[in-house]
Every structure is written in structure tokens, then in C-alpha cells.
Amino acid sequence: xxxxxxxxxxxxxxxxxxxxxxxxxxxxxxxxxxxxxxxxxxxxxxxxxxxxxxxxxxxxxxxxxxxxxxxxxxxxxxxxxxxxxxxxxxxxxxxxxxxxxxxxxxxxxxxxxxxxxxxxxxxxxxxxxxxxxxxxxxxxxxxxxxxxxxxxxxxxxxxxxxxxxxxxxxxxxxxxxxxxxxxxxxxxxxxxxxxxxxxxxxxxxxxxxxxxxxxxxxxxxxxxxxxxxxxxxxxxxxxxxxxxxxxxxxxxxxxxxxxxx
Numbered sequence: 001x002x003x004x005x006x007x008x009x010x011x012x013x014x015x016x017x018x019x020x021x022x023x024x025x026x027x028x029x030x031x032x033x034x035x036x037x038x039x040x041x042x043x044x045x046x047x048x049x050x051x052x053x054x055x056x057x058x059x060x061x062x063x064x065x066x067x068x069x070x071x072x073x074x075x076x077x078x079x080x081x082x083x084x085x086x087x088x089x090x091x092x093x094x095x096x097x098x099x100x101x102x103x104x105x106x107x108x109x110x111x112x113x114x115x116x117x118x119x120x121x122x123x124x125x126x127x128x129x130x131x132x133x134x135x136x137x138x139x140x141x142x143x144x145x146x147x148x149x150x151x152x153x154x155x156x157x158x159x160x161x162x163x164x165x166x167x168x169x170x171x172x173x174x175x176x177x178x179x180x181x182x183x184x185x186x187x188x189x190x191x192x193x194x195x196x197x198x199x200x201x202x203x204x205x206x207x208x209x210x211x212x213x214x215x216x217x218x219x220x221x222x223x224x225x226x227x228x229x230x231x232x233x234x235x236x237x238x239x240x241x242x243x244x245x246x247x248x249x250x251x252x253x254x255x256x257x258x259x260x261x
Contacts (some may be wrong), residue, residue, distance in 0.1 A: 027074060029055035029123050036067050036125060040074040047091050049083040054242045056087050058186040061203060061246060064135070064190070066128040071103040084133035085111040090239055095192035096131030102126055116245045132159060135190040138176070140204075142182065145176045152200070159193040163256045167232035168198050171249050174228050175202040178247070182208055186243065197234070201248040209238045209245055 027042040029052060038059050044052060060067055069084065082252055084101060088111060089095040102121040103114045104177050115121035134155045138144040149169045156165040172189065179187045183206030190201045229249055236249035 027052060031059050033063075036063065036065065037070055038067055039070040039072075043075045044080045044083070045077045046079045048233065049080050053083050053087055056084075056258070057090060057239065057246075058241055058243075060091050060097055060099065060132045061094070061241070062085070064086075064133045064192070065094070065131050066098040066100055066125055068100045068102055068125055070118075070121075071101065071105070071107070072118075076107045081107060082112070083222045088112050093199060093235065093237070093248055094239075095190045095201050095248070096133035098128060098131075100128070112167060125167050131192055133190060133192040134158075135188055137186065137188050139186055140180045142180060144180060144187070148176045148202075151189055152191055152198075155191040155193070156198065159198075161193060161198055161253060163197075163253055164198045164251050167256055168251055171229045171236075171251065172202070174226070175200065175247050177247070178210060178226075179206075180203045182206070182210075183244075194212050196253040198251045199248065200251070201246050203241075203244065203246045205244040207240065207244060209240055210247060 014257045026047045027040060028043045030039040030041060032039075038056065040052065056069065063182055084099075088099045091099060099112065100121055101112050101114050102118060104116050106114055106116065115124055132155075134151050136147060136151050138147055149172060150170050156168060168191075172191075176187065176189065179185065179202060183204040185205035187205075188203040190203070192199050197223050232251060233249035234252045234255055236247070239246045239248070
């Protein structure tokens, strides 16, 4: 491969032990599927931040659990420092996702916790509990909502969150039905606990991002799906990816107790 940063350098999409995801010609995001480490190499300037963000988000979705982003091989220009802060904020409410940063030069950003050595980063990775997570790959058919509800019920039982089973089933039903009705692509449903809450997400292959416009008219035949999610969830949102999106929501036991109380 040509040295990164040279005018004739070209991104690659293959390697022997994982993948290299092309971003800007000056910065590559290298993923080793056999480990929880993602490496940035080259030079990251403002023109490459969108592609780096997209590549990191795609990699974090593919691998649930804590991931180390290794910055030892990249030079980050000051105007591009915020991209890792943005990625970290984006995945905070994804199920079973955690971002650790190895950055000896401490140029990662303002909000991202930084580890200065490989040993320190690996120790933090080892100290981070493996997440409890359930997921299922589903086709875009009506029956997918039933399978998604079964996954949610299993998780709520397993993790001692029975009070969240009903609202979580409402949310995941609407999320899956939106994929069936509007995206029409295969999807992945993912569920994970965190503290006294439950994180849900549905990943599909459509770039159409849902937008909540408030209450639907009384004579409307639809449009209430996002309202239901907004009603039962503490917060929810959608994250665009290069080849689709992740729609996620967070439900908290304290909210359900207050609603029923």
C-alpha cells in the first residue's frame, strides 16, 4: 500500500487480518475483526471528519461492547479534534457500546476519556465488563415485530427489568414496523441493559431517517408510531450511517414507575 498522506496514496478495502475502511485519502480507519481495536492512520483534517465519523460508527455498531480507538498512528489537526467527541456522544445511547481512546499525544478531543499508553488502554478494556446484549437479524416482514417483542421480553426477564417489558415492546414494535413499512430492508434488532434502564436499537439499510412532527391529526390513518416511542422512552433518535441508519431509544425504570404511580 502507498504511504498514507502521499499524493498518490489510495484507500484500500482489504487486508489479511480484518478490513481497512477507506475514508479520506489522508486518513484510514483500520478495523481488525479479531480484536476490539480500531486504528486511525495518516492525517485527519476537517475534510476527512465526515468519512472518519461514518467509518467509526459503522465499526462500533458491528461489534457490541467496548472498543479502543488507537490514535498512535494519526496526526489530528486542531480543527478536526471534535470528531471523536461527536462519535462518543452519538453512541452513548446505543445498546452495549463504549468508546475507549488510546492517544499518547492527547489530541482526541475535549470530552473523550483518553488513555496515554497501550497498556493503560488495554487495562481499561479488561476492566470494562462485557455487555449483556441480545440481538436478532430479521427480514422486513410483518412477523418481524413479534420476534422483536420476544427478544425484548427475554431481555427484560433475564436482566430483572419486568416493568420495562410493556413499554419496550411498544417501542420496538413501532421501530420494526417503520422498517417494514418505509425501509423494506433486512434489519438487526439489539437490546441491552444499562443501570436501571433498557437500550433498544434497530439497524436497517435505508437512508431515510424518521422525523417526529408532533401529534398526528385525529383523522390520520398513521403517523403515530414515533409518538408512541416518544411517549414511552426517556429519549430516542436516529443515526445516519453510510449504508443505512440506527434508530435507538432509552427506557428507564423510574419513568415507568412514575407513570404507573
